[in-house]
Amino acid sequence: MKDYTNSEELTKQFNELFPAGHSNLNMSLEATEHRLFIDHVEKAHVFDVDGNEYIEYNGAMGPMFLGHKNEEFMESVKTFLDKHATVYGSSLLYTEEDIKLAQKIVEHVPCAEQVKFCLSGSEAVQMAIRIARAYTGRNRIIRFGMHYHGWLDNVINSVVKEDVATAETPTAGEMLKTDTHYCEGMSPWQQEESFVLPWNDFEVLESVIEKHHNEIAMMHFEAIICNTLCLSPKPGFLEKIRELCDKYDIVMSMDEVITGWRLGLGGAQGYLGVVPDICTMAKAIAGGYPFSCIAGKKKYMSTLKNKQILTAGTFNGYALGVHASLKNIELLEANAGAVYKQVEAVQNRLMTGYVELAEKYGIDLRITYAPGIFFVLFGAKGGITPAYTMDNLEGINRPFINQFRKEMQEEGVLTMPNMRTYISGSHTIEDAEFTLKVADKALARMLNN
Secondary structure, X not given: XXXXXXXXXXXXXXXXXXOOOOOOEOEOOOOOOOOOOEEEEEEOEEEEOOOOEEEEOOHHHOOOOOOEOOHHHHHHHHHHHHHOOOOOOOOOOOOHHHHHHHHHHHHHOOOOOEEEEEOOHHHHHHHHHHHHHHHHOOOEEEEEOOOOOOOOHHHHOOOOOOOOOOOOOOOOOOOOOOOOOOOOOOOOOHHHHEEEEOOOOHHHXXXXXXXXXXXXXXXXXXXXXXXXXXXXXXXXXXXXXXXXXXXXXXEEEEEEOOOOOOOOOOHHHHHHOOOOOEEEEOHHHHOOOOOEEEEEOHHHHOHXXXXXXXXXXXXXXXXXXXXXXXXXXXXXXHHHHHHHHHHHHHHHHHHHHHHHHHHHHOOOEEEEEEOOEEEEEEOOOOEEOXXXXXXXXXXXXXXXXXXHHHHHHHXXXXXXXXXXXXXXXXXXXXXXXXXXXXXXXXXXXXXHO
């Protein structure tokens, strides 16, 4: 058993000072009752204050696509700071790298003709909503159940109402306490802003659009629901969204906060071949620094200038974040995308290895995935197969998954809830082989007890 004495004591002190973790949801992010406190880190390995070493697949919830302390990235940041300030003040002073970064984004992201920088994915989503409303002169939004677009009132509710296809308009009401993102203290009117539709339901989508298109400013969605078990779009579903947005002059907005840069430099839109009007990107864009971006076609982005939309922010386009984002892209471009090839090789070894272990122990397993991220879902059947709705994942054994995650941590491997696994360019095949050996030990211990 690992010694957690120092982490346990620091957990007591932390909990006295903080009413919750730094980011809290209606679920625990820790695999254990205590929190882990980190002493230092090297690439994909972290070392806690008790001297325990772990391979981590948390990726800081997505940003660390290069891995921790990439030498070339860190050296570039240090050199930049020898000469520059971290921030010059939004719209007061600039660097040439503002232009270079924007040019790179326009080069790689299919929908990008112009860009706007801010700090977080939540901010970027709010800016995208404002752009869509200014462009269309309409107010309501179409979103989809189980998608996540940040913690603000007008997007956090992800419950599909039973009468969504027939309701005249969205109405204010109490959020269902079964919603993962249930939250008290929210405006009771926020639900009037959105129609929340079931994902991959062509019939409901067309019905609501046909009936309410004169009210709808935008459709905003994750192309692959990385926040909910990597549910994929059914064949033709994104194309249907594109068709309806074109038909009714609705802004098609793709949430690429996780998928941007992780699925490739073209994001999900490049990977899936369906181009939105605007998109929101964050997390992996800046190699671990706070940074986000709204990118889109000129006719939508020009509303920022032509209609005087307020998008203020002291740190918007801050110099250090711009430099980190630019260097991050350059490293992802290097050697014909070698980082992406490394990520793919490690991910494939892990996914196939988990399936082999499930077969060895005679247990059901489904792995849902996108490039750079996957979920290990014991209890569901299907192996490495895309899933489109939760019905495809019937049988998920969450208590078993939770226990497996604890056993993995005890053996030196860290993952997120539901065994969400982020792969970075610093993970190696050796890391994957160690992880699979740990998984073998964990399953043997769990199934033989």
